Amino acid sequence: MDNILEVKNLHVSFDTHGGEVKAVRGVSFDLKKGETLAIVGESGSGKSVTTRALARLIPSPPGRIKEGEILLEGKDLAKLKEKQMQQIRGKDISTIFQDPMTSLNPTMKIGTQIMEGLIKHQKMSRSKAKERTIELMELVGLPNAKDRVDQYPHQFSGGQRQRVVIAIALACNPKVLIADEPTTALDVTIQAQILELMKDIQKKTDSSIIFITHDLGVVANVADRVAVMYAGKIVEIGTVDEIFYNPKHPYTWGLLGSMPTLDNEEESLVAIPGSPPDMLNPPKGDAFAPRNEFALEIDNEMEPPMFKVSDTHYAATWLLHEYAPKVEPPAVVKKRMKGFAASSDNEKGDEL
Amino acid sequence: MSQEKLLEVTNLKQHFKTGRHSVVKAVDGITFDIYQGETFGLVGESGCGKSTTGRSIIRLYDATDGDVKFKGEDVHGKKSKKDLKKFNQKMQMIFQDPYASLNPRMTVLDIIAEGLDVHGLTPNDKERKARVENLLERVGLNKEHANRYPHEFSGGQRQRIGIARALAVDPEFIIADEPISALDVSIQAQVVNLLKDLQREHGYTYLFIAHDLSMVKYISDRIGVMYFGKMVELADSDELYKHPMHPYTKSLLSAIPLPDPDYERNRIRHSYDPSQHDSSEDPEFREIRPNHWVLCTTKEFEAYKQELTEK
Incomplete structure (x- = not known):
């Protein structure tokens, strides 16, 4: 598979009164055609800022891309002028935002909002665009598309609005679709429908998706590969199976350990102590060290580089260094690594 | 867990008028009991009436119909100020949004002590401060935090302040309305563990309202599933997850x-x-x-x- 997008050493900073907030500090990854990469992390870990930088949606000032390249099929988006970027945004890269209640214009008809991109990027006539809009609405599973195309956002429910937002994002068959917590504001049953829809559409259109979320259950459902972010850096990246069944970074262990199983046994959740670092003054060394029970002395001095676990799996922790002591993940996490389903009473794929 | 009923809800209804002829039946006749020392989970999609149920129980709304009895005493209906106060002390609430539920112009000390002041539980300033500091430590914060303002805290810390405020007046029953849904995953586990520890030490009874079913399963002894203002299924949490019977529960779990x-x-x-x-x-x-x-x-x-x- 070819790389459609390559991000190299991306740095994004915000200049505030208190000083420079280094939100993203050297992020590199690539995205293959037709795959879904999930980015997970807590709020403030830089996952949203990273993807906004990809679409050049960082308001400047105060924000700026300090360093790095964003190569979309070889073209560096980081160096484009705003005018040129407008040709790409919505056409080659489009974004689904978190909150469907606020990402639609309440004073515009749904149809007009979906059509916008078609008319602008694909130079369609209004009538042609409307036909395509109705097709799109059917594709995302909105019933009675012909009647509803002239309705306003307030006439749709939360889940339906998110479907509209997805239709807008898909209008021009983007090469890269960025979904920034698209289901966080929705109920579980609606969330399941939207995830199914996105996977379905991906199969049909062969687009690549970057999926941001903090819900590991959602990640397990949608992702081919997973990048775990902490304090503006990717601390572990690998295929979905590698991250869930063979995690190497203590932060990933912590994330897995803090999810409850549907198990019978009452065991305490392993909470990650403390809270994320202040990005105005990121700590020296490994930013996760103060919250890490497995931290080594070197963690306070030097930042760990990415260690290779397999061809697809990398993690930034000194624990993988050849001189580091052998450390096993906590028992609870080990149990989860065997698979949540295995530890719960339901068999895999069995009816719940 | 004893089998003594702490709270009895009988045919509770909460209807809201939304126009001359339209009524929203947010809660439409639900009945359940909560036993002393247990955690009762209430789950359902947004709009199913789970938060309204919690708010009606604690009298934030006047119930349209039905009875809520706390330790055998009727909660709703006419009451003297004194009775109300007594009741308010026994029942407290933790709110969903730790950003909106703390007054930004009050210090943490005053926020937590507000209940103490209302109920006249502290004779002098020194004791008032000592009690707040004790509470802060109980929820895992420092006593130095007492003189700060809410904006100086992270989401997880604010929720701890909200919990300390609820605990201040020594309640027996605590309604937690989606206390963790605004928090990050790693912080959620911290807050849930804190709630569990506090229950073990002090024997609180919780009504835990949430839409995150895996967390609810983790914390609750019994769970009620709501759908459109009605309770559709109620069982011990293991039983509910192993043998869900109502098709809505099945769909929710799947x-x-x-x-x-x-x-x-x-x-x-x-x-x-x-x-x-x-x-x-x-x-x-x-x-x-x-x-x-x-x-x-x-x-x-x-x-x-x-x-x-x-x-």
């Missing part, structure tokens, strides 16, 4: 994504179609096996029983 890629690849989802129910009579809340209640008609009742014995 929609929870689990952090296990293999499992997710093979998941089967059930969707819920309200029209699948037997419409020959009005459904009633029936006990299909001890302590497991389902909203169903007589016909469905037999079918569910059959299904259970086959398992």
Whole structure:
């Protein structure tokens, strides 16, 4: 598979009164055609800022891309002028935002909002665009598309609005679709429908998706590969199976350990102590060290580089260094690594 | 866990007028008991009336109909100020949004001590401060935090302040309305563990309202599932997860994504179609096996029983 997008050493900073907030500090990854990469992390870990930088949606000032390249099929988006970027945004890269209640214009008809991109990027006539809009609405599973195309956002429910937002994002068959917590504001049953829809559409259109979320259950459902972010850096990246069944970074262990199983046994959740670092003054060394029970002395001095676990799996922790002591993940996490389903009473794929 | 009833809710209704002829039946006749020392989980989608139920119980709304009894005493209905105060002290609430539920112009000390002041629980300033500091330490904050303002804290810390405020007046019953949904995953576990520890030490009784079913399962002894203002199923939490009977509960459980890629690849989802129910009579809340209640008609009742014995 070819790389459609390559991000190299991306740095994004915000200049505030208190000083420079280094939100993203050297992020590199690539995205293959037709795959879904999930980015997970807590709020403030830089996952949203990273993807906004990809679409050049960082308001400047105060924000700026300090360093790095964003190569979309070889073209560096980081160096484009705003005018040129407008040709790409919505056409080659489009974004689904978190909150469907606020990402639609309440004073515009749904149809007009979906059509916008078609008319602008694909130079369609209004009538042609409307036909395509109705097709799109059917594709995302909105019933009675012909009647509803002239309705306003307030006439749709939360889940339906998110479907509209997805239709807008898909209008021009983007090469890269960025979904920034698209289901966080929705109920579980609606969330399941939207995830199914996105996977379905991906199969049909062969687009690549970057999926941001903090819900590991959602990640397990949608992702081919997973990048775990902490304090503006990717601390572990690998295929979905590698991250869930063979995690190497203590932060990933912590994330897995803090999810409850549907198990019978009452065991305490392993909470990650403390809270994320202040990005105005990121700590020296490994930013996760103060919250890490497995931290080594070197963690306070030097930042760990990415260690290779397999061809697809990398993690930034000194624990993988050849001189580091052998450390096993906590028992609870080990149990989860065997698979949540295995530890719960339901068999895999069995009816719940 | 004793089997003493702390709270009895009988046929509680909460209707809101939304226009001259339209009424929203947010809660439409639900009945359940909460026992001393247990955690009762209430789950359902947004708009199903779970938060309204919590708010009606603590009298933030006046119930349209039905009874809420706390330790055998009626909560709603006319009451003297003194009675109300006594009752308010025993029942406290933790709110969902730690950003909106703390007054930004008050210090943490004043926020937590507000309840103490209202109920006249502290004779002098020195004791007032000592008590707040003690509470802060109980919820895992420092006593130095007392003189700060809410904006100086992170989401998880603010929720701890909200918990300290609820604990200040020494309540017996705490309603937690989605206390963790605004928090990050790693912080959620901290807050849930804190709530569990506090319960173990002090024997609080919780009503835990949430839409995150896996967390609810983790913290609750018994769970009630709500759908459109009605309670559709109620059972011990293990029983509910092992043998969900109502089709809505089944669909809700099958929609929870689990952090296990293999499992997710093979998941089967059930969707819920309200029209699948037997419409020959009005459904009633029936006990299909001890302590497991389902909203169903007589016909469905037999079918569910059959299904259970086959398992």
